Amino acid sequence: MSLDIRRSSASVWGSASGMRTAQVVSKYIDTTTCIGCKACEVACQEWNDLGPVATEQVGTYQTLPTLHAEFWNLIRFNERDFDGGLAWLMRKDQCMHCDEPGCLAACPAPGAIVQYANGIVDVNPDQCIGCKYCETGCPFDVPRFSATTGKMAKCTLCVDRVSVGLEPACIKACPTGCLHFGTKQDMLELAKGRVQQLKGNGFAQAAVYDPQGVHGTSVITVLAHGDHPEYYDLPVDPHVPWGVKLWKTIVRPLGAIAIFGAVIGAFGHYMNHGRKGVKGADAHDANLPDA
Amino acid sequence: MSTVAPPSRRPMDPAVLVARDQEDVLVGNEIIRHKLSSRVLHWVVAVTFFGCVFTGMPIWTPVFGWMAHLFGGLTVCRVLHPWLGVAFFLSVLFEIFDWASDMRFRSDEKGWWGPKLIRYMRWEEVDDENVGKYNGGQKFFFWTAGLGALGLLLSGLMMWFPQSFPKILMQLAYLVHDATFILFMVAIIFHIYLGTVAEPGTFRSMTRGTVTRKWARLHHPGWYRQVTGEDPRRP
Numbered sequence: 319m320s321l322d323i324r325r326s327s328a329s330v331w332g333s334a335s336g337m338r339t340a341q342v343v344s345k346y347i348d349t350t351t352c353i354g355c356k357a358c359e360v361a362c363q364e365w366n367d368l369g370p371v372a373t374e375q376v377g378t379y380q381t382l383p384t385l386h387a388e389f390w391n392l393i394r395f396n397e398r399d400f401d402g403g404l405a406w407l408m409r410k411d412q413c414m415h416c417d418e419p420g421c422l423a424a425c426p427a428p429g430a431i432v433q434y435a436n437g438i439v440d441v442n443p444d445q446c447i448g449c450k451y452c453e454t455g456c457p458f459d460v461p462r463f464s465a466t467t468g469k470m471a472k473c474t475l476c477v478d479r480v481s482v483g484l485e486p487a488c489i490k491a492c493p494t495g496c497l498h499f500g501t502k503q504d505m506l507e508l509a510k511g512r513v514q515q516l517k518g519n520g521f522a523q524a525a526v527y528d529p530q531g532v533h534g535t536s537v538i539t540v541l542a543h544g545d546h547p548e549y550y551d552l553p554v555d556p557h558v559p560w561g562v563k564l565w566k567t568i569v570r571p572l573g574a575i576a577i578f579g580a581v582i583g584a585f586g587h588y589m590n591h592g593r594k595g596v597k598g599a600d601a602h603d604a605n606l607p608d609a
Numbered sequence: 610m611s612t613v614a615p616p617s618r619r620p621m622d623p624a625v626l627v628a629r630d631q632e633d634v635l636v637g638n639e640i641i642r643h644k645l646s647s648r649v650l651h652w653v654v655a656v657t658f659f660g661c662v663f664t665g666m667p668i669w670t671p672v673f674g675w676m677a678h679l680f681g682g683l684t685v686c687r688v689l690h691p692w693l694g695v696a697f698f699l700s701v702l703f704e705i706f707d708w709a710s711d712m713r714f715r716s717d718e719k720g721w722w723g724p725k726l727i728r729y730m731r732w733e734e735v736d737d738e739n740v741g742k743y744n745g746g747q748k749f750f751f752w753t754a755g756l757g758a759l760g761l762l763l764s765g766l767m768m769w770f771p772q773s774f775p776k777i778l779m780q781l782a783y784l785v786h787d788a789t790f791i792l793f794m795v796a797i798i799f800h801i802y803l804g805t806v807a808e809p810g811t812f813r814s815m816t817r818g819t820v821t822r823k824w825a826r827l828h829h830p831g832w833y834r835q836v837t838g839e840d841p842r843r844p
């Protein structure tokens with residue numbers, strides 16, 4: 319697997335030479351066959367050497383209320399009343415590895431967030447300055463700041479495993495086969511097939527969640543209630559926040575031009591108008607006579 | 610027992626001595642413009658401001674990434690910046706209390722933002738011989754700088770603790786911090802230009818504390834009349 323970098327935070331380019339072609343990879347998550355066993359949570363903790371996190375009891379099976387700097391893979395449990403009864407919706411929550419990552423767009427530290435040519439979005443803790451800008455940039459509320467390390471942390475899509483030809487730890491641990499890993503194209507095929515099945519089984523609204531607002535993600539999710547991603551705590555139409563785009567692509571360059579412009583402007587003013595109240599070629603401060 | 614030499618025999622510049630705690634007075638041929646405490650305060654404002662600038666700008670864009678090396682890297686900048694920011698705001702606050710009484714707008718000083726400012730920058734006379742200790746442009750800059758410091762503080766505090774605010778407000782905070790900083794930079798570049806090369810004799814008022822009579826008559830004739838009792842037009 320190629321680890322060429324397609325995009326790097328606060329940098330003009332990544333390091334991809336374009337000589338090798340990397341397939342975009344993706345996780346496949348079928349929420350309809352997830353049984354909420356949390357094997358993936360454990361596998362993630364183990365592979366990534368993450369410490370234990372004390373849970374909060376809020377009357378649910380969910381391990382933690384939300385993702386954590388030491389907990390990157392969380393099965394969310396949502397209960398919903400339908401005419402026919404109760405639906406218990408489980409979804410694997412983690413970094414979505416957006417094709418257009420808002421975290422990367424917001425990050426001010428060169429190389430702290432990179433997007434590999436294979437689509438994986440990763441954090442380099444040695445470059446991260448802990449400013450938390452990525453939290454505002456992410457439409458999925460994923461990056462978490464660790465007070466212990468002073469750095470941001472999130473799912474790496476097991477880039478260390480993927481780069482040597484292994485599947486991510488969570489995928490390997492799943493007992494029902496609701497998780498798969500492969501090229502994005504293959505995973506989309508798989509997902510489409512599963513959606514057809516679901517439609518045949520009476521879930522007319524079943525759909526693949528691969529939000530185009532961020533140009534698709536490297537985690538695609540099959541939802542039985544595809545018309546209501548919010549039932550699964552997923553944003554309906556995620557995109558890089560407008561404020562972040564305005565900040566980074568308009569205000570920043572215009573601001574730099576304005577600041578350089580002011581320096582040039584002051585210099586131009588000096589050439590055009592000279593000093594106030596000074597006459598003569600070699601007049602200067604000390605030449606200003608008293609009284 | 611302390612031994613203070615009588616002024617005549619002590620080898621000390623009387624203007625500097627008086628400028629320790631007095632201003633708007635004539636000493637010899639100089640007028641004291643800023644007493645020592647005001648000068649120190651202004652330098653604290655300047656140092657904390659540029660501390661913020663040099664730690665903030667490398668975080669703003671990698672074009673200014675080299676500034677981070679002045680402090681030992683981007684991480685150090687990120688940690689220092691908010692504290693320098695708070696120090697900057699507090700020193701601006703003290704300066705506002707120090708200078709507010711001289712900065713009240715007079716009725717004839719309206720419109721400095723616009724036509725009068727342009728006329729001033731063309732070295733045309735504005736407000737003529739009525740210009741007091743500060744002209745309308747300086748007053749305008751003083752109050753907008755205070756407002757800008759408040760805007761940087763509020764947006765900066767949000768950026769310091771982003772988890773405490775809704776994400777939509779955070780987007781606004783980044784935009785406000787950036788826009789205020791950019792306007793501040795443009796203004797400060799002209800502030801420094803005017804206070805040094807463009808208007809000779811001005812910088813001295815922030816070091817030695819004094820200005821010459823000619824300087825006062827040229828830039829602040831109303832103030833000159835007030836301090837010396839003489840007509841600025843007929844020296």
Ligand code: HEM
Nearest residue numbers: 661665666668669687690691694695761762765766768769
């Ligand atoms: C008044 C109190 C201030 C506070 C509390 C504050 C706080 C912050 C914080 C928390 C950040 C994010 C980076 C970090 O965590 O260090 C930041 C960024 C920044 N600050 Fe401030 N700041 C203040 C004043 C200033 C001043 C006076 C300037 C310069 C005129 C300035 C210029 C900047 C710039 C250029 C950035 C980078 C913004 C970006 O990445 O777009 N700040 N500030």
Ligand code: SF4
Nearest residue numbers: 413414416420421456
């Ligand atoms: S989900 Fe959030 S953290 Fe993950 S790649 Fe997208 S924007 Fe970045």
Ligand code: SF4
Nearest residue numbers: 425446447449450452
């Ligand atoms: S916390 Fe780290 S990864 Fe997130 S934006 Fe700041 S430097 Fe980038």
